[in-house]
Amino acid sequence: MRGSKRDWIFRIQVSNLEKNEVVYVVGNLPELGAWNHNQAILMSQEHNNRRESPILLDNSSGDFYSDDGDNAADGIFEEDGQIFSQKVALPIDANIEFRYFIAVICQSNGTKNSAKTLIIRRWETHMTPRLISRNTPSNFDSDTLPDPDKFGYHNNYSKIERGWLTDETVIQFKLFNNAIKFWKNRLQNKKVHIKMTPVNLVKHNSLELQQFGGDCIDDSLSMDTQDIVDQPAFTSITEIAVMNDEEARFTFQEQFGRPYNEDEFLIFNVAVRYPETIGYLVDYYVYSSRGFPGEPPNHIGFSYILPCALQPSVGLLTVPITSTKHRPIGQLTVEYVVIKPIPDHPWDMNISYAKHWEQRWSGLDVGHRGLGTSFKFETKSCANVRENTVASLKTASYHGADMVEFDVQLSKDFIPVIYHDFYVSISMKRKKQIEAMDMLEIPVKDLTLEQLHLLKDYYYPEDSLGKVLYFVDKAEQVNRLVYHVAEGREKNPRFFDEDLEDHQPFPTLQTVLQELEQHVGCNIEIKWTMQLKDGTFELNHPFDLNMYLDIILKVVLEYGGDRKIVFSSFNPDICAMIRLKQNKYPVVFLTQGITSKYPTYHDPRCQTIPMAMRHALAADILGINVHTEDILRDPSQVKLVKDAGLIIFCWGDDNNDKDTIQYLKKLGLHAIIYDKIDEYNAKEVKESIFLVDARESQKELIALAQCSQTPQTQISSPLNTEKDYYLNRPSTTTSLLKNSIGSDNMYSVSSLKLPTNCEEESIEINEMTKDFSACANTFGHSVKTNGISGVMCGQSTPLPEFYGEDEAAKDCL
Secondary structure: OOOOEEEEEEEEEEOOOOOOEEEEEEEOOHHHOOOOHHHOEEOEEOEHHHOOOOOOOEHHHOOOOOOOOOHHHHEOEEOOEEEEEEEEEEEOOOOEEEEEEEEEEEEOOOOOOOOEEEEEEEEEOOOOOEEEOOOOOOOOOOOOOOOOEEOOEEOOEEOEEEOOOOOOEEEEEEEOOOOEEEOOHHHHOOOEEEEEEEEEOOOOOHHHHHHOOOOOOOOOOOHHHOOOOOOOOOOEEEEEEEOOOOOOOOEEOOOOOEEOOOOOOEEEEEEEOOHHHEEEEEEEEEOOOOOOOOOOOEEEEEEEEOHHHHOOOEEEEEEEEEEOOOOEEEEEEEEEEEEOOOOOOOOOOOOOOOOOOOOOOOOEEEEEOOOOOOOOOOHHHOOOOOOOOHHHHHHHHHOOOOEEEEEEEEOOOOOEEEOOOOEEEEEEEEOOOOOOOEEEEEEHHHOOHHHHHHOOOOEOOOOOOOEOEEEEOOOOEEEEEEEOHHHHHHOOOOOOOOOOHHHOOOOEHHHHHHHOOOOOEEEEEEOOOOEEOOOOEOOOOOOOHHHHHHHHHHHHHHHOOOOOEEEEEOOHHHHHHHHHHOOOOOEEEEEOOOOOOOOOEOOHHHOOHHHHHHHHHHHOOOEEEEEHHHHHHOOHHHHHHHHOOOEEEEEOHHHOOHHHHHHHHHHOOOEEEEOOHHHHOOOOOOOOHHHHHHHHHHHHHHHHHOOOOOOOOEEEEEEOHHHHHHHHOOOOHHHHHHHOOOOOOOOOOEEEEOOOOHHHHHHHHHHHHOOHHHHHHHHOOOOOOOOOOEEEOOEEEOOOOOOOOOHHHHHHO
16 A cells, blocks of 8 residues: 555674764665665664664654764674664555665764764665565564674675765875984884874863863873773774785774884875864884883874864975974974865765776777877877867767776866866967967966867968967967967977867867767876976966866766766875765776886875775775886786776777787786777777667667566576566666666676566557667667677677666667
8 A cells, every 4th residue: 555654674783893883774765864874774783681672763763873882892793793773664665775884973063962964984885775675564573583684795795885075074194205204313213103193173072171170181191191081973083004915905093003114105094074173193102122012102202283284185294293391303294185075965875886897897998088199299190080079089989989088177267178288389470470480388277268269269261270369469460379289399280170069179078978978988087287206296286186176076976977987097196085075986096107108206106006006995996097018017917906806907008009909908907098999999890898788778678668468578688686686676667777787796697577567667668769779870880789799808708787877778768
């Protein structure tokens, strides 16, 4: 009966729960928060005296806050963790999708009744959420409770990811290149332990004052020597990672910190709610060589980093190290990055592709800047379509690129544009002096979008060199022409086709995302200045990095839809920031590795493939994009990356060779980025793997449309076992279309049973699928039918499954 309810007990077993962490359940209906983490349902820990008949909180009470910090002492512990449960009244006539997640409750003023936000620590990210089918009765009675789910384990595999920024700010402090220097001889050869502690600069917590009877705390002492009671609400979370094989993932720091070695790269990761009120105390300890086991170390000094020193998003700081007697004994040099959440963006927990990559997505062909680099010293190596234009990207798609790679940066008026170089070359010549020409290189960041477009909008018919922009002053008329930097240095323009809209340089990111066919994947490289090992920078960038990234990310989140999008950047901090700023798209770290072709970057994480791997693990991103020169030098590194569970792309001029491309595919690289994809493809007809996916999904829809004639027929389908979940999804054709493909486990073919309500949907499905064949021709080019197999790396593979929706079919419909 419509509107009727059933009681359901959610029960979950969680291991390794940290202090102040709590468990929530969130789902697709308002009763479960409608995928909004702040409206999710808090679960209660079961206790020994409640095991058989737990007293479960009523989720309608709104009282979700618990300050019982000792619950773990008498909670139920199964072999693999604690049990949490909650009873919720759910509609019986609806399919319920849900996930579990672990969070820390953050009170605005530390009181029980103040507005709360949640800091997401870990959450389940299976492509198909857990499901309660419609018309399923309650899962418990007066005598029995349901068996608990296991956190992160669903559909026979585990999928847990770290959270993203919701209401907190993360500050990362990086220590490398001999960051700690002591001036005292007696300390220079000592093994020093270092620890970082956030300190509230505004007021002492009331619990601290109670603990110490209202007396002032001796601020000269380390935090580790003071027995201060923890606050019940979120104040900060501090973790540490070291760029080595054992400690690359962030973990909580030890009581007396970690030993510091000059040749190591340490990162402190501090999450705080109000960064403007938080300072950072750095303590230094030395263990006595004559101490007995278990004896605490000597506290030799401390440093303070104040929030006023962290105003830019990135920076370099040097602060004094002061002894416990307030004498300067050394200095600490750290680089920092402040990572802020994207303001006012409506996040949900419906789905995440951040760590999703199908097993058969191997050897993908990625068009470098579209059809390829069009400005090189050797003109014969250049693409015949201007790089990073809509035309170049579409042409690569036409020739079967699985993805296209392009570069994004901001114009002066904060518009994301597609352009590779930081500079554009502009010619200046007097009108009557055709041969005289001065070339000016101007940063793209110093020109507005209108100015960039004006540089190519006007044509001067007397000039054979291309577009002209007129500037008139009192003395004389001056013509200015725009060139790529390579053209400007050679004074030899290569393209005269800007009268065609798709060929114009500086397309906006929004235009590209709207113009490209939905089945084409996008590798979006974020351009940002890099510091070289000699200390110089590629560009003096005027933008704040958080603002810069927020503007770009908002465009992608609004216009990216469900196409396959991967972010990348040579800047390791940008990769970490994009991962934390959004929960939808994956990130890969671009690295040069060991190279003789380019100058070495300052950051050690950019200098070798193993260091890039460790950064990817620490930042919890999808993988790395390596320079092929380093792979050809040592091919065993491919297996090293894959064994770490990371995805590996490759880039570089070495890829512009058919034999090299095939060799890299045999090595098992997941994607190869190269120029002139129309010439270097090994097949006569190359189709995007995602276009093949779209066509096969459409076939399944057509089969579903026949269900009114053959109800309950079993249809053989190239779907994995996780797809059976969709049998009882809400009865809309859109959901069937969106979810008939895509999962993050790699299983073989299974059967898809038609939904019982298919008779009601058959008319709608038929209407939506009847014109698909005509629409498919708009996906890039007429396609050859390859039967039921897609072809990758010259081999027949099972039909692909990919994350998200069937973009091509959805766009057509």
